[in-house]
Amino acid sequence: MKMLFGLMAAASLFALQPAMAASKGEDTYKKACMNCHAQGMAGSPMIGDKAAWKDRIKTGKPALYASALKGKGAMPAKGGQTALADADVKAAVDYMVSKSK
Numbered sequence: 291m292k293m294l295f296g297l298m299a300a301a302s303l304f305a306l307q308p309a310m311a312a313s314k315g316e317d318t319y320k321k322a323c324m325n326c327h328a329q330g331m332a333g334s335p336m337i338g339d340k341a342a343w344k345d346r347i348k349t350g351k352p353a354l355y356a357s358a359l360k361g362k363g364a365m366p367a368k369g370g371q372t373a374l375a376d377a378d379v380k381a382a383v384d385y386m387v388s389k390s391k
């Protein structure tokens with residue numbers, strides 16, 4: 291039980307570290323998103339393609355998070371990796387958006 295609390299404390303500390311959250315986004319992107327988004331596969335907006343992201347970014351982060359979590363068009367929910375935590379998928383969206391504007 292004590293160990294469980296220790297783990298939970300460590301996990302919440304982790305969540306509070308913005309720098310770590312950024313690398314979490316990059317990690318998740320590399321694991322679950324770049325297969326499509328590095329090349330614009332199946333009509334996905336390519337990371338770093340400002341024109342492809344401009345109008346999507348305008349719809350706002352909550353809409354982008356919702357698309358990433360639930361899927362949109364040819365994109366499956368969470369890029370098909372449904373075991374990912376919602377927070378990790380959101381971090382990956384943040385990462386992709388930060389590289390694409």
Ligand code: HEC
Binds near residue numbers: 355
């Ligand atoms: C199987 C290929 C594939 C994978 C894997 C994938 N995507 Fe996508 N993604 C797409 C496609 C295709 C679109 C365009 C959907 C559309 O606009 O119809 C898209 C669109 C998006 C958008 C824009 C949504 C919007 O509302 O305009 C976001 C954000 C996004 N993906 C995030 C992610 C994240 C985060 C991951 C990893 C967890 C990921 N994608 C993995 C194919 C993929």
